[in-house]
Amino acid sequence: MAKIIDGKAIAKKLRAVVKAQTEQLKQKGVIPGLVVILIGNDPASEIYVRNKERAAEKVGVNARTIKYPASATEAEVLAKIEALNQDEQVDAILVQSPMPAQFNSEVIQAAISPAKDVDGFHPLNIGKLFANRSGYYPVANTPRGIMTMLKHEGVALAGKNILVVGRSILVGRPMFALLERANATVTLAHRYTPIDTLKLLAQQADVVIVATGVVNLIQGSDLKAGAVVIDVGINRLADGKLVGDVDFSSASQVASAITPVPGGVGPMTIATLLQTTVELAGQHHDIEMEQAWQNI
């Protein structure tokens, strides 16, 4: 039986470090500010917004959500982003994805100031990540949270064979870049990867990270014995149950460690969002911040 990686518990530790950083900032008169823009209704986004508001309150981040109907125009959201870029109380801006069809997500992502880009979606920040640049810049919170989790669990990455399934700007692509930076050999699979190839790649992987939104895409029989499995998927079944992209019951028989859904990657995404928000606030006020993950 695999060890179940307790994302909730690790997120709690990370939040405690972030809370200490927030208090440090508050002594200098700085309250970190996060604004989330939610356009229309995506079920995974609604879970995210709800949990984020609770967590922000716990660590002392000033978070608010601006909601637009699915019929909102790109121009009105761009005007709001421009105002938030200028607002000194706001350190971090996030626009939930997916956006309704009338939105060009590339335009929205480039409109957010790179210094307030808490998702790490701006082309400048993406470019730095893929070029492996030094210095501080925001990186997408889900893959960054997964790196924190792997470090916490003592999973070695250098020289390992790692499969990432899914290539979105939110998860798969930045995950690939962070793992490559950690000296792993990384394969990025996607919709055009034939299923037989996917299964062969999974069989050879020391770590498998799945972020597709496809229920049961990976099963125990696809895995190498002792593999580490990170399940990013958030899927709501007809009966209301939340499941990932991995068949947990069969995979946990073969893996050495596995993240559950719920209680795995999701809580880490939220804690890391707050971590990045506090770091951006520190940057804006020239206050030196420790790297929170080094302390957990």
Ligand SMILES: NC(=O)C1=CN([C@@H]2O[C@H](COP(=O)(O)OP(=O)(O)OC[C@H]3O[C@@H](n4cnc5c(N)ncnc54)[C@H](OP(=O)(O)O)[C@@H]3O)[C@@H](O)[C@H]2O)C=CC1
């Ligand atoms: N737990 C958390 O914190 C978070 C969870 N999520 C969840 O993770 C999942 C993925 O999110 P996101 O990356 O935004 O989703 P997207 O829909 O943006 O991307 C999905 C990716 O999966 C690939 N894919 C789809 N079907 C298959 C398949 N059959 N075989 C292989 N690859 C496939 C797609 O390939 P192609 O590019 O070719 O279309 C695409 O690259 C969702 O369930 C989402 O709700 C997302 C963010 C955070």
Ligand SMILES: Nc1nc(=O)c2c([nH]1)NC[C@@H]1CN(c3ccc(C(=O)N[C@@H](CCC(=O)O)C(=O)O)cc3)C=[N+]21
């Ligand atoms: N710009 C942008 N950035 C994102 O990071 C982003 C996004 N858009 N769009 C939607 C996805 C999805 N996402 C989740 C984060 C946490 C949970 C989460 O808290 N999950 C809990 C759920 C617990 C529950 O409430 O049942 C868990 O897995 O344990 C879920 C989903 C972030 N996303």
Ligand SMILES: [Mg+2]
């Ligand atoms: Mg998505």
